[in-house]
Amino acid sequence: MAGAPVKQRVFRGGRVLVLALFYLSALSNHVDAAVNPTDVGVLNSLSAAWGANTMNWGTGDPCTWTGVFCDPTGTKVMNLLLQATNIAGTIPAAIGSFTGLEQLDLSYNPGLGGPIPPQIGQLTTLTSLIIQNCALTGPVPPEIGNLKNLTFIGLNNNYLSGSIPSSIGSLQQLYWFDLSTNNLTGELPVSTKTTDGYGLDTMTGCKHFHFNNNSLTGPLPSEFGAPPDGIPKLTKLIHMLLENNQLSGSIPDSIANLTSLEILSLSNNKFTGIIPPGLSRLATGPLGSTLEQILVGGNQLTGTIPNFTALNPKLAVVEFSKNLFDPQPFPEWLKSAPTLQTVYMEYVGLIGPLPADVLAYPSLETLWVRNNSLNGTVIIPPVIGPKLLTLSLQNNEFVGFTQTNTSTNMSQIDIELAGNPACDANNVGRPTQLCDQPSGSKLPWSSPFVSNCPSVTCSDSLVLNPLKTGNCNCTLPLEMQLEARRPTFSVITDSLIETLRLKLVAQLNLQNSQVWISTAAFSADGRAEINVDFFSADGVSDLDRASTSNITHSLTSNSLVLDEIKPYLARVIVSGETFFATSKKRLGTGAIVGIVLGVLAALAAVGIYAFWQRRRAERLKHISKPFAKWGKGEGESALDAPQISGARFFPYSEVKRITNNFSENNEIGVGGYGKVYSGVLDNGNKVAVKRAAKDSMQGAEEFKNEIELLSRVHHKNLVGLVGYCYDQGEQMLVYEFMPNGTMSEWLRGKCCAPTSLSSSQFKQMADS
Numbered sequence: 166m167a168g169a170p171v172k173q174r175v176f177r178g179g180r181v182l183v184l185a186l187f188y189l190s191a192l193s194n195h196v197d198a199a200v201n202p203t204d205v206g207v208l209n210s211l212s213a214a215w216g217a218n219t220m221n222w223g224t225g226d227p228c229t230w231t232g233v234f235c236d237p238t239g240t241k242v243m244n245l246l247l248q249a250t251n252i253a254g255t256i257p258a259a260i261g262s263f264t265g266l267e268q269l270d271l272s273y274n275p276g277l278g279g280p281i282p283p284q285i286g287q288l289t290t291l292t293s294l295i296i297q298n299c300a301l302t303g304p305v306p307p308e309i310g311n312l313k314n315l316t317f318i319g320l321n322n323n324y325l326s327g328s329i330p331s332s333i334g335s336l337q338q339l340y341w342f343d344l345s346t347n348n349l350t351g352e353l354p355v356s357t358k359t360t361d362g363y364g365l366d367t368m369t370g371c372k373h374f375h376f377n378n379n380s381l382t383g384p385l386p387s388e389f390g391a392p393p394d395g396i397p398k399l400t401k402l403i404h405m406l407l408e409n410n411q412l413s414g415s416i417p418d419s420i421a422n423l424t425s426l427e428i429l430s431l432s433n434n435k436f437t438g439i440i441p442p443g444l445s446r447l448a449t450g451p452l453g454s455t456l457e458q459i460l461v462g463g464n465q466l467t468g469t470i471p472n473f474t475a476l477n478p479k480l481a482v483v484e485f486s487k488n489l490f491d492p493q494p495f496p497e498w499l500k501s502a503p504t505l506q507t508v509y510m511e512y513v514g515l516i517g518p519l520p521a522d523v524l525a526y527p528s529l530e531t532l533w534v535r536n537n538s539l540n541g542t543v544i545i546p547p548v549i550g551p552k553l554l555t556l557s558l559q560n561n562e563f564v565g566f567t568q569t570n571t572s573t574n575m576s577q578i579d580i581e582l583a584g585n586p587a588c589d590a591n592n593v594g595r596p597t598q599l600c601d602q603p604s605g606s607k608l609p610w611s612s613p614f615v616s617n618c619p620s621v622t623c624s625d626s627l628v629l630n631p632l633k634t635g636n637c638n639c640t641l642p643l644e645m646q647l648e649a650r651r652p653t654f655s656v657i658t659d660s661l662i663e664t665l666r667l668k669l670v671a672q673l674n675l676q677n678s679q680v681w682i683s684t685a686a687f688s689a690d691g692r693a694e695i696n697v698d699f700f701s702a703d704g705v706s707d708l709d710r711a712s713t714s715n716i717t718h719s720l721t722s723n724s725l726v727l728d729e730i731k732p733y734l735a736r737v738i739v740s741g742e743t744f745f746a747t748s749k750k751r752l753g754t755g756a757i758v759g760i761v762l763g764v765l766a767a768l769a770a771v772g773i774y775a776f777w778q779r780r781r782a783e784r785l786k787h788i789s790k791p792f793a794k795w796g797k798g799e800g801e802s803a804l805d806a807p808q809i810s811g812a813r814f815f816p817y818s819e820v821k822r823i824t825n826n827f828s829e830n831n832e833i834g835v836g837g838y839g840k841v842y843s844g845v846l847d848n849g850n851k852v853a854v855k856r857a858a859k860d861s862m863q864g865a866e867e868f869k870n871e872i873e874l875l876s877r878v879h880h881k882n883l884v885g886l887v888g889y890c891y892d893q894g895e896q897m898l899v900y901e902f903m904p905n906g907t908m909s910e911w912l913r914g915k916c917c918a919p920t921s922l923s924s925s926q927f928k929q930m931a932d933s
């Protein structure tokens with residue numbers, strides 16, 4: 166018994182010793198844990214170059230600085246994640262001196278320009294290099310080929326020029342290679358033609374080639390599928406996005422050897438020759454069939470469209486539009502693709518009848534066969550496909566339209582028949598509704614959620630989270646736009662959006678009420694753009710920096726699984742984090758040019774709320790994307806003017822002339838956006854010119870989007886857009902003049918808006 170207290174004492178003593186040792190070691194750990202001086206030096210160089218002293222950089226442990234993430238021992242910088250932090254300037258060469266950097270993400274900093282320093286090639290520990298949506302110029306440094314552990318390159322949406330360096334072909338770990346939307350030129354490098362023996366054809370592990378939206382030339386190399394040694398390497402490639410380039414030559418048959426390919430997008434290039442029959446073999450890889458989308462529209466392809474159904478159980482989207490095919494009957498094989506969803510065959514030389522059973526097809530949503538020579542009668546089968554939503558039949562030779570089953574409810578299907586003999590004015594059975602259906606009626610989607618706090622009005626870009634009950638505070642969210650580059654859906658539905666929203670909530674580990682999708686719409690070239698707001702969990706503060714960083718990096722690194730919109734691209738429209746003085750200002754007050762007259766009818770269709778959202782998004786975009794690619798700046802010269810089909814460009818001098826030098830006599834209205842003038846074109850047509858006041862101007866891209874929207878909307882209650890002026894620093898919209906003085910009445914909001922808008926709704930628009 167006597168021993169027990171002793172033992173206890175010994176034990177206690179031991180514990181004290183252990184504790185002391187622990188504290189000592191903790192202390193020495195603390196000393197050891199200092200980030201190595203080289204890394205600290207690099208951080209200081211970056212701080213000097215980027216004005217990063219507006220962050221919490223400079224004092225204390227560098228591992229606690231914004232965007233700096235150290236390794237577990239705290240001795241080196243492992244990740245540098247500075248997305249959407251307003252850093253500006255160029256990337257200093259010193260960045261190459263980090264001792265163990267693994268992830269670098271500088272995306273969404275529109276002020277970050279200049280070239281990527283070749284010293285980036287010294288960061289041999291780097292696994293991901295992400296600098297997207299910045300303003301980088303100069304070449305893609307070949308030194309990136311030294312970074313053998315790289316798995317991810319995302320340098321898309323910059324102004325990079327020069328060609329794709331072959332050295333990157335040596336990176337065997339790389340699975341994501343995105344250089345889309347830059348100014349790249351030259352050919353796709355292949356090992357047989359390069360001095361280092363590398364090329365895109367040697368990238369054994371790569372799953373994503375995203376090189377769309379550049380100015381690349383030359384062929385689609387046959388070596389991709391048929392390399393000189395006979396062993397195809399690109400067997401993991403799933404997305405090959407090459408649309409919107411200047412590629413030429415024929416599509417090689419050996420593409421069929423890319424046995425994992427899911428999306429092959431070659432649209433809007435200069436490809437010639439036939440669609441190789443081998444492409445239909447794409448379906449038969451070792452893992453079964455993979456091809457989901459084939460897009461070859463907007464080329465100069467000839468011959469006929471081959472039968473793609475051979476073992477193609479996943480084929481969902483086909484786009485063959487606008488090629489130089491021989492006259493051919495409607496490809497019957499389409500109806501035997503079990504998952505076929507979207508078919509674009511505009512202007513492909515189709516002749517003969519449209520087989521009725523295609524419209525009964527169980528998964529078909531959208532069929533575009535406009536601008537062909539299809540003839541006979543359009544026959545709607547007794548039972549139509551349950552998913553059919555869009556049938557674009559314009560400009561063919563259809564003489565009639567027959568619905569075989571009068572009980573079929575066709576109201577959910579958008580059928581467009583204009584430009585066919587069946588729509589001739591003297592045709593007795595003219596199906597009026599189908600003939601007068603406005604085209605392109607893919608309406609934007611907007612959130613059905615309405616805030617529970619209607620009495621609160623938020624100023625500027627602050628938003629009341631509509632998903633939050635009880636907490637009625639306006640906060641600044643992180644607002645992003647997700648772009649589905651190749652959507653598998655052709656119509657945006659509530660359930661699709663909700664599925665996406667819940668995936669974002671779950672995968673970002675957020676609360677249900679933190680993610681709100683405000684609007685979604687298709688762009689003119691078929692992409693889908695989805696606007697998402699991320700709110701703070703408490704509902705009363707702005708979204709914090711850590712969450713902003715987490716969300717944006719998850720998106721830039723494509724680490725979210727969003728099958729509906731893969732592969733997606735994300736843009737920051739406004740960042741809600743309050744770390745920087747600049748973003749605290751709660752953003753600009755300059756109202757954008759409203760669409761008072763033009764959008765009146767569109768508004769009635771999509772709702773005031775959607776419009777408000779859009780306006781807000783556009784205003785924010787203007788602020789966060791000052792480097793819009795359209796035009797050099799403020800439209801100083803007519804040379805900057807874009808080509809927009811359906812809207813004519815008016816030089817400033819012409820507008821000045823037709824409005825009598827903007828004389829007071831021609832003034833027919835004034836609003837928050839500026840003034841409206843009447844004028845007479847040289848052809849005698851009367852127009853109304855809406856001239857944006859200086860402080861109401863939008864960014865170039867926003868202005869362009871607006872014109873595109875207006876020029877696409879056609880409605881009987883809508884004042885048509887004739888054209889626009891973006892010249893001499895002016896932004897003006899030219900509309901048809903409404904007779905009988907209605908136009909000025911609209912402007913003053915006195916009477917007779919052409920739709921059933923309430924006076925407060927009208928005011929909201931007039932103020933915009």
Ligand SMILES: *[C@@H]1O[C@H](CO)[C@@H](O)[C@H](O)[C@H]1NC(C)=O
Pocket residue numbers: 289290291314
């Ligand atoms: C590359 O990655 C491997 C495996 O993760 C690792 O062992 C190696 O040290 C890395 N190389 C460099 C230079 O970091």
Ligand SMILES: *[C@@H]1O[C@H](CO)[C@@H](O)[C@H](O)[C@H]1NC(C)=O
Pocket residue numbers: 302324326347348380
């Ligand atoms: C990118 O290319 C376009 C057209 O090819 C050109 O107008 C523009 O000036 C280029 N931008 C830069 C930054 O090189």
Ligand SMILES: *[C@@H]1O[C@H](CO)[C@@H](O)[C@H](O)[C@H]1NC(C)=O
Pocket residue numbers: 346378409690
């Ligand atoms: C790609 O180019 C097309 C046409 O040139 C353009 O409409 C589209 O906005 C571009 N896409 C991106 C992601 O910039």
Ligand SMILES: *[C@@H]1O[C@H](CO)[C@@H](O)[C@H](O)[C@H]1NC(C)=O
Pocket residue numbers: 390391395396397418419420421422443
């Ligand atoms: C690859 O494609 C070419 C052309 O279609 C073909 O001749 C060759 O046999 C294919 N190679 C393999 C390994 O499938």
Ligand SMILES: *[C@@H]1O[C@H](CO)[C@@H](O)[C@H](O)[C@H]1NC(C)=O
Pocket residue numbers: 472473474475476496497498
């Ligand atoms: C298309 O190919 C499939 C599979 O080889 C075949 O069953 C079908 O009859 C073909 N269709 C046409 C219209 O040639």
Ligand SMILES: *[C@@H]1O[C@H](CO)[C@@H](O)[C@H](O)[C@H]1NC(C)=O
Pocket residue numbers: 516517518540541
């Ligand atoms: C439809 O067009 C085809 C080919 O041009 C022609 O042979 C046929 O007679 C036409 N059918 C009708 C009903 O006009």
Ligand SMILES: *[C@@H]1O[C@H](CO)[C@@H](O)[C@H](O)[C@H]1NC(C)=O
Pocket residue numbers: 487511512536560584
């Ligand atoms: C389709 O037809 C319309 C009307 O004839 C024409 O204005 C349009 O340019 C055509 N589109 C194509 C791609 O040929």
Ligand SMILES: *[C@@H]1O[C@H](CO)[C@@H](O)[C@H](O)[C@H]1NC(C)=O
Pocket residue numbers: 547548570571572573574
């Ligand atoms: C006609 O349509 C109705 C409603 O969709 C359906 O119930 C009926 O079976 C159809 N009739 C025939 C003959 O297919």
Ligand SMILES: *[C@@H]1O[C@H](CO)[C@@H](O)[C@H](O)[C@H]1NC(C)=O
Pocket residue numbers: 574575576577
């Ligand atoms: C047809 O369907 C729409 C909704 O899709 C519905 O509003 C309408 O009442 C239906 N019409 C008939 C006659 O059933």
Ligand SMILES: *[C@@H]1O[C@H](CO)[C@@H](O)[C@H](O)[C@H]1NC(C)=O
Pocket residue numbers: 638639705706
């Ligand atoms: C609501 O926002 C205002 C201004 O942004 C702020 O002053 C107020 O404290 C916030 N309310 C709560 C409960 O946080």
Ligand SMILES: *[C@@H]1O[C@H](CO)[C@@H](O)[C@H](O)[C@H]1NC(C)=O
Pocket residue numbers: 711712715
């Ligand atoms: C950011 O994401 C990581 C990993 O997904 C998670 O551990 C961390 O808690 C997140 N941070 C915040 C602030 O949400």
